Amino acid sequence: MNVVEAAISRVQNAFNNGVRVYLSFSAGKDSLCMSYIVYSLIRQGKINPEQLTVIFIDEEALYPSMEQMAIRWYKRFKEVGAEFRWYCLPFKQVSILRHLQNEESWITWEPGKENDWVRQPPPWAITSDPALHYPGEMNYQTFCKVALHDGIHMVGVRAMESIQRMKYIARSKMDGTAGGMYKVYPIYDWKDTDVWLFIKEHNLDFPESYMDLYAVGQNRGNLRMCNYFAAESIAGLRQIAEIDPQLWDKIERREPNAYLTLLYWDSEMFKRSTRKRARLEKELDKKDYKALLKDMLFRDFDITFTTHARRRVAEQYKRMYIKMDGYLKPKHYKDMYECLVAGDPKLRSIRAIWTNIGTSLSDQARAEVKSRKGAASHA
Numbered sequence: 001m002n003v004v005e006a007a008i009s010r011v012q013n014a015f016n017n018g019v020r021v022y023l024s025f026s027a028g029k030d031s032l033c034m035s036y037i038v039y040s041l042i043r044q045g046k047i048n049p050e051q052l053t054v055i056f057i058d059e060e061a062l063y064p065s066m067e068q069m070a071i072r073w074y075k076r077f078k079e080v081g082a083e084f085r086w087y088c089l090p091f092k093q094v095s096i097l098r099h100l101q102n103e104e105s106w107i108t109w110e111p112g113k114e115n116d117w118v119r120q121p122p123p124w125a126i127t128s129d130p131a132l133h134y135p136g137e138m139n140y141q142t143f144c145k146v147a148l149h150d151g152i153h154m155v156g157v158r159a160m161e162s163i164q165r166m167k168y169i170a171r172s173k174m175d176g177t178a179g180g181m182y183k184v185y186p187i188y189d190w191k192d193t194d195v196w197l198f199i200k201e202h203n204l205d206f207p208e209s210y211m212d213l214y215a216v217g218q219n220r221g222n223l224r225m226c227n228y229f230a231a232e233s234i235a236g237l238r239q240i241a242e243i244d245p246q247l248w249d250k251i252e253r254r255e256p257n258a259y260l261t262l263l264y265w266d267s268e269m270f271k272r273s274t275r276k277r278a279r280l281e282k283e284l285d286k287k288d289y290k291a292l293l294k295d296m297l298f299r300d301f302d303i304t305f306t307t308h309a310r311r312r313v314a315e316q317y318k319r320m321y322i323k324m325d326g327y328l329k330p331k332h333y334k335d336m337y338e339c340l341v342a343g344d345p346k347l348r349s350i351r352a353i354w355t356n357i358g359t360s361l362s363d364q365a366r367a368e369v370k371s372r373k374g375a376a377s378h379a
Helices: 003-015 029-043 064-079 140-147 163-171 192-201 209-215 236-243 245-254 256-264 275-284 289-299 308-324 330-342 348-378
Strands: 021-025 052-057 083-087 092-094 105-107 152-154 182-184
Touching (some): 003 152, 021 029, 052 064, 245 256, 289 330, 308 330
Parallel strands (some): 021 052
16 A cells, blocks of 8 residues: 555544544645545545535635635635635734734734735635634634544645654554544655655646745755744745745834845744855854853843743743763754744754754663774774
């Protein structure tokens, strides 16, 4: 059984339970593959469309090609008899551009700022829900736990996308304990090559913004689509500024810090590790990241971290520094420093650093054992 056959089997197993199935749709490449599998099974009469509710969380600041893709799939699922909920709700979102301010988040479709919205909701959008009592009360992940508790939630998360996702799926029990909601991951074992090959073989249309991101230098393994201000897709802002001045004006009105992308893209602010940046830093100076990190976390803590959210994150890095100082290599100090400069509101980066430290120490221990065995054999 290959990964496509396994995904089809998992989807059918979910529907065979006879309960409501919620399919997360994002208009990204992963959800397009998963949606095509579900849609094809409906067309083949192998699953019941009356069980299906497609969930699209519209993040407002979306690339036009993502919105167009969502509209196409909205029509497709409606045509085969499935329910499609297009949510345009005031959820709290993390912005990579706001960690220099007193607040690191922004609210999608925020009431009172209608004139600043990047775009308007479609006429069929759901703009209120009893689960959300006030703007910014929760993020969309928390909302899904509350709103989708009565069925199976089908999510297009893949383990190969990041160490964090791999660890999350590995520790998932799939028993409904996560907020009372059952989750299944039909394509969790797909690689990037599986996704793009599936799109090619089935001639699936996908958002043109993927090509735009690739054109501005985004690595093929990091082509992810979401709202403009998320770390995964912010690279595209540079391209928008060059080719679509009207859209750029809307983005700047919605997020005044958008200009930072143009000024500091090749810098530690955006965790960039390009040849250009390496050349510039080599020409300018050689930084002592351990000393810089020590100053940030101890001597200048209150000056550097001025918000509750940033202090909360910095405390985690401080504990890491205290616990692991002496075992860390220069690369680890650099990673910690750059993640604090760029911001790590969801603590994803620090989890990755912990994994890298563990791997480094394991490699070092194995090398020492091998060296001792070699010395013993020679003796």
